Amino acid sequence: MENKTEIDLKKIDDIIKNYDGAKEALLMIMQDISDIYNYVPPEIIPVLVKQLGVRESLIYSVATFYKTISLKPRGKYIISVCTGTACHVRGAEKIMDAIRDELGVAEGETTTDSLFTLEAVRCIGCCASGPVINVNKDTHGGLDRSSTLKVIDDYKQLAS
Amino acid sequence: MAKLKNIEAFEQLKATLQDKSPLGGKKLISLCAGSGCGAYGTAKVHKSLKEELKKQGLQEKIEVKLTGCHGFCEKGPIMVIHPEGIFYPQIKPEHIPEVVEQTLQKGELVKSLIYKDPASKKQLIHEHDIPFYKLQKRIIFGNNGLIDPTSIEDYIAVGGYSALAKALFNMKSNEIIDEIKKSGLRGRGGGGFPTGIKWATCAKHKGTRYVICNADEGDPGAYMDRSILEGNPHSVIEGMIIGAFAIGSQDGYVYVRHEYPLAVTNLTIAIKSAREMGLLGKNILGSDFDFDIHISRGGGAFVCGESTALMASLEGRPGRPRAKYIHTVESGFKESPTNLNNVETWANVPVIITKGADWYSAIGTEHSKGTKIFSLVGKVVNTGLVEVPMGTTLREIIFDIGGGIPKKKKFKAVQTGGPSGGCIPEQFLDLSVDFDELAKVGSIMGSGGMIVMDQDTCMVDVARYFVDFLKDESCGQCNPCREGLKQMLDILTNICQGNGKEGDIEFLEEIGAMIQKFSLCGLGTSAPNPVLTSILYFRNEYEAHIRDKKCPAGICKPLFHYEIDPDACTGCTLCAKKCPQDAVAGEKKKPHVIDQKNCIKCGICYEGCKFDAIKIC
Numbered sequence: 001m002e003n004k005t006e007i008d009l010k011k012i013d014d015i016i017k018n019y020d021g022a023k024e025a026l027l028m029i030m031q032d033i034s035d036i037y038n039y040v041p042p043e044i045i046p047v048l049v050k051q052l053g054v055r056e057s058l059i060y061s062v063a064t065f066y067k068t069i070s071l072k073p074r075g076k077y078i079i080s081v082c083t084g085t086a087c088h089v090r091g092a093e094k095i096m097d098a099i100r101d102e103l104g105v106a107e108g109e110t111t112t113d114s115l116f117t118l119e120a121v122r123c124i125g126c127c128a129s130g131p132v133i134n135v136n137k138d139t140h141g142g143l144d145r146s147s148t149l150k151v152i153d154d155y156k157q158l159a160s
Numbered sequence: 161m162a163k164l165k166n167i168e169a170f171e172q173l174k175a176t177l178q179d180k181s182p183l184g185g186k187k188l189i190s191l192c193a194g195s196g197c198g199a200y201g202t203a204k205v206h207k208s209l210k211e212e213l214k215k216q217g218l219q220e221k222i223e224v225k226l227t228g229c230h231g232f233c234e235k236g237p238i239m240v241i242h243p244e245g246i247f248y249p250q251i252k253p254e255h256i257p258e259v260v261e262q263t264l265q266k267g268e269l270v271k272s273l274i275y276k277d278p279a280s281k282k283q284l285i286h287e288h289d290i291p292f293y294k295l296q297k298r299i300i301f302g303n304n305g306l307i308d309p310t311s312i313e314d315y316i317a318v319g320g321y322s323a324l325a326k327a328l329f330n331m332k333s334n335e336i337i338d339e340i341k342k343s344g345l346r347g348r349g350g351g352g353f354p355t356g357i358k359w360a361t362c363a364k365h366k367g368t369r370y371v372i373c374n375a376d377e378g379d380p381g382a383y384m385d386r387s388i389l390e391g392n393p394h395s396v397i398e399g400m401i402i403g404a405f406a407i408g409s410q411d412g413y414v415y416v417r418h419e420y421p422l423a424v425t426n427l428t429i430a431i432k433s434a435r436e437m438g439l440l441g442k443n444i445l446g447s448d449f450d451f452d453i454h455i456s457r458g459g460g461a462f463v464c465g466e467s468t469a470l471m472a473s474l475e476g477r478p479g480r481p482r483a484k485y486i487h488t489v490e491s492g493f494k495e496s497p498t499n500l501n502n503v504e505t506w507a508n509v510p511v512i513i514t515k516g517a518d519w520y521s522a523i524g525t526e527h528s529k530g531t532k533i534f535s536l537v538g539k540v541v542n543t544g545l546v547e548v549p550m551g552t553t554l555r556e557i558i559f560d561i562g563g564g565i566p567k568k569k570k571f572k573a574v575q576t577g578g579p580s581g582g583c584i585p586e587q588f589l590d591l592s593v594d595f596d597e598l599a600k601v602g603s604i605m606g607s608g609g610m611i612v613m614d615q616d617t618c619m620v621d622v623a624r625y626f627v628d629f630l631k632d633e634s635c636g637q638c639n640p641c642r643e644g645l646k647q648m649l650d651i652l653t654n655i656c657q658g659n660g661k662e663g664d665i666e667f668l669e670e671i672g673a674m675i676q677k678f679s680l681c682g683l684g685t686s687a688p689n690p691v692l693t694s695i696l697y698f699r700n701e702y703e704a705h706i707r708d709k710k711c712p713a714g715i716c717k718p719l720f721h722y723e724i725d726p727d728a729c730t731g732c733t734l735c736a737k738k739c740p741q742d743a744v745a746g747e748k749k750k751p752h753v754i755d756q757k758n759c760i761k762c763g764i765c766y767e768g769c770k771f772d773a774i775k776i777c
Contacts, residue, residue: 128236
């Protein structure tokens with residue numbers, strides 16, 4: 001996918017300053033960067049190397065170890081299907097199937113129009129309303145196949 | 161917010177605030193804004209409530225509080241009107257005008273909104289009459305419904321930070337540690353190690369000491385720590401300050417999941433206001449004790465709940481555990497003596513210091529003291545967070561508080577302890593829940609997840625689910641965990657797909673025993689538990705999958721199909737209308753038939769049939 005992200009280096013500097021440039025904060029710094037771009041653009045990695053004084057290998061090691069960090073661009077809406085135990089016994093797999101069928105992407109993939117990324121997340125702690133999904137930071141609970149498809153449709157409408 | 165420079169200033173503030181306390185008889189509406197109720201739309205309800213109060217001229221007379229989780233998440237959003245304790249569940253914006261006019265203006269109840277107990281079919285008006293709450297003992301979680309988590313004043317008004325004042329000015333460090341030891345408090349994060357002994361050992365080691373709060377609540381199906389942090393963050397902060405004072409530490413960290421944004425926000429606000437009031441930072445309450453807390457957000461790695469992995473993550477590295485030849489109390493974070501406890505454990509500390517070890521240890525069983533918060537989820541009527549004394553039986557929790565299994569289905573098992581725990585069958589329902597009793601039946605307390613499973617849950621699928629989860633979360637350092645779990649998953653997947661063969665069960669047991677014995681950290685050594693306990697108690701289900709190629713619960717798709725019982729089918733056409741594949745056919749008022757070729761086994765017809773006419777075959 002050829003879509004180079006415009007990087008605002010001032011914003012990156014501000015994020016690093018928020019943590020006093022501490023290398024221990026590497027993970028949180030990358031999470032904050034992800035909040036802006038939905039992923040950590042590789043162009044930023046040399047900046048982190050320089051400003052935090054860490055090796056490039058450590059950055060890749062941290063970025064690939066933790067699930068909240070992605071080095072690949074993600075969609076405008078990140079759908080996280082909760083696959084915690086409570087949601088699992090209440091049918092999370094069926095919700096995942098419904099979204100997979102509807103969007104034509106597998107878990108971890110992004111739709112070709114860059115609108116949706118489908119992910120599985122371990123428990124988000126809304127077990128009482130399971131099965132649940134998060135779309136970006138909004139939680140939708142008590143789902144079945146048809147209400148899930150309606151949620152997806154609502155976001156499609158919102159984007160169009 | 162003025163800085164409290166001495167204990168007298170604190171006592172004075174507390175007296176002023178207690179006059180305004182929500183317990184003082186004032187009209188107050190408490191609206192749950194925890195993540196669970198939030199997902200059901202608390203924000204909209206709050207907005208219309210504010211508008212309606214203004215419209216009816218009540219905004220000055222009635223206070224509205226957005227509180228943390230009340231626990232009864234199934235019925236969210238929850239509204240409680242104090243001082244009476246009138247309980248309105250599942251409140252929506254359209255109910256608000258009536259509530260304000262009837263209940264707040266005229267003092268009358270809105271009958272259609274009153275909670276109806278599914279067991280007795282009676283309408284119950286007050287929160288304290290509802291079986292879900294009545295049978296609990298909420299010493300840790302009780303204030304959640306009364307205080308605004310973003311207000312330090314609210315916390316002080318219900319007695320908050322009094323334990324800290326007592327510890328700082330009336331107790332010596334060793335006396336605090338002795339009190340915690342005497343209370344019998346054991347770690348609520350999973351291991352159940354005696355907290356007082358951990359503190360004492362850490363305090364013995366020289367160097368810069370650290371205290372850490374483990375809020376990387378990873379067990380799927382457990383969310384009590386999130387709800388404490390969201391609803392009462394100061395109780396955790398107060399516990400940490402007392403612990404730091406007792407151990408002799410000046411630096412504390414809370415390692416919290418990134419997936420809990422509200423917990424992070426409320427904790428950040430709480431730490432900031434505690435600093436402003438002089439309860440964190442230099443010379444706390446005018447004493448010569450300095451202590452501050454920093455927040456670190458985790459990155460969605462289950463293994464980081466393990467103490468050494470968590471500390472590696474705090475240092476900015478991938479969270480891989482190390483062998484614990486040397487314990488973290490001696491050499492942990494930054495190779496310094498580190499005391500780590502989980503959220504609920506820290507929240508117990510102020511209660512113990514305020515009420516005393518004797519009071520605390522009178523609650524619970526011989527070796528497990530106090531209460532425990534369980535997250536009662538899955539196939540149970542009253543889903544939510546339940547705080548009960550240690551020693552309460554599974555039956556009391558699941559049936560008396562939880563209201564039993566929905567849709568009159570049959571209880572099959574309860575899974576405790578998350579992916580490291582086990583599945584407990586019906587024959588042990590009268591087991592007293594504490595650390596030791598759960599261990600006796602092959603499970604663990606863990607952090608308190610309690611996932612109820614009914615006749616429609618396939619135990620082989622559940623075992624496969626946990627192994628799949630743990631295989632993904634294995635950090636990959638040690639062979640037994642990395643390779644062993646993969647092998648177990650392959651076998652379980654084969655069984656679920658109908659390709660199981662004789663000897664698979666025995667092989668699973670053999671690999672499981674190997675992983676338990678030789679893995680590096682707690683994740684690995686406990687990983688086979690869900691498989692081994694389900695084989696122990698539900699071997700017949702494994703055998704049905706392997707020998708008969710049948711999934712009795714109707715979960716493993718290649719091993720069952722749906723059929724309509726012509727004698728039970730009334731031809732109501734509901735299933736035909738709902739089927740997304742148009743795979744159900746039949747005339748009105750005549751038995752319907754499923755076209756097996758088109759059926760995707762989504763279960764919509766099975767769940768929706770009112771006459772139990774659809775059978776798993």
